[in-house]
Amino acid sequence: MDNVKVNALMLRATDYLDNDKILTLLTAERGKITAGIKGVKKAGAKLKFAAQPFCFAEYILAERGGRYTVTQASECESFYELRTDVNKFYAACAVCETAIALTYEGDESGALFSDCVRALSEMCSGDEGFALVKFLLSALRGAGYGVSLNHCPQCGANLADAEKLRFNLDTGTFLCWDCGAGAGASGSTFKTLCAADGKAEGEATDDGKKRALKLLKEYLIYKTDARCLSLSEYIKLI
């Protein structure tokens, strides 16, 4: 039996037997892994915190035959604020479910790990909706599904001033209304995405954040097998 030390974010905990849980952890070192944790449903269990949503900790895992069991953990950050506000809670759950959907067990995912920790930290202290838009853009780009926020690829027009645009789900590209076909998108969606991407012409509005999240959800579902249940719930709340 080997001991492995990882920095990890607790993405999902599922009940197992009477007192145990199975955790899905996103680690900086080994990508997404599954690990059992014993006795955490008992009152006063020492490692209870390590099975809480959004726990960011250094986990010590015992590895045997490719299976992991958590034996120790020391918390780096609990992101406690995310559990005290229902909007922040669902936004943070949307980060975790997206990370699960975009990763395969054992694949390297250090960039996604950093994106997740940054997003949860921004959600604690600020606007969780804008942090979620930023996170989804970055996570999609990392997974090879970048959203292009440039000029119209057909005619070269500057899209920052357009009121109505089109979004091509196949290519992840915005176009002028008259140049493209398919789903429409608003100017406020485009400007909010630009702001989240750090572009000077960007401007985030409440309406734009909601629309941008709806568009990113549709795109995620189109490109991956994500179900986006928490993201849907968050969009309903705002």
Ligand SMILES: [Zn+2]
């Ligand atoms: Zn055009």
